Amino acid sequence: METSRAIWTIPNLISVVRIVLVAVFGALLVAEQDGWAIVVLAAAGVSDFLDGFLARRWGQVTQLGRILDPTADRLLTIVVVLGLLARDIIPWWLVLVLLARDVMVGVVLLYGWSKRVRSPHVTYVGKAATAALYVFFPLAYVSFERVDVLHTIAIVGASLAAVVYWWAGVGYVRDVLSRVADSARAAEESDASPA
Template identity: 35%
Template sequence: MTLPNLITIARLFMVPLVVAAIGAGRWQAAFVVFVLAGLSDAVDGFIARRWNMRSELGAYIDPFADKALLVSIYVALSVAGALPGWVAIVVVSRDVMIVSAIVMSWLLERPMAMRPLAVSKINTAAQIAFAAIVLAANAFDLPLGPGFDVGVLVIVVLTLLSAGAYLALWLRHMAV
């Protein structure tokens, strides 16, 4: 058990806290916990790389913690009425598709290692930034204006591009 893994596990415990805060309408608390979760992700990655504390456990739980946080945030923001429900469905569907493809390849005895694609990294960064903006707008009563619609469009387009890229990769792998 390394320090980065402990930080990642702490991030996992932040997921229900931020969701509960959103559900209770405690937007400032939700924003603070979300920012702390984001900082913990940066810190655990820095420590793991800087002091060579990478581990197999960390390779699994870090992306799991990231996805748990993002999926939970988008669903909670949707349920709270801060995001359209269909946006959460797009975000969640992409992740379900990726996990399903991995499980299917494993069941068909054609396992494949999934590595983050560039479009996926951009998508994740955009999803985090947009969730933070929506949380901040609710926490500090800031108007989003037309930037909200632009943000939704960017998130949906990037999520669909990322899903398509992973689907193409998976199809090529399964065809060989």
């Protein structure tokens, strides 16, 4: 699907709202307002599905949206995992696995932008992994020190989702590096062609 240069679209607005919800969730988590924090996290999870669905459905896939949507996802993931780690709800190694993936993808995206290649489309695998994390992290949150079996299921589920999250991340990295290589080849061919 072609991307437009439009800025003021409903899907983009939903992505901006999700970024605001990240800050609200973080504040509620620190204040130990667990009930409201879960409501805000659920709203952020719904918005994650909604912005992409509406963008595709209404033909409103934009260049800004291709930056806003994954940025909102990464910010939410970072705030959630650091907040849950600070409350000892999830293990440190799971946080490291998730943050290492985001650092890897972030560095490669910056490299791609420096070479003026378009960022890759968010994939269904990446969305599925993020959605699974949005299910298992709240489950870990509400079951912590209440229902040990559910908390264990949530940590195992989040760990499996982290594997898929990495798989999607490696796909994004390969896509960006492939675009950079294609761009360099095209530039070389253009320079080599007779004037």
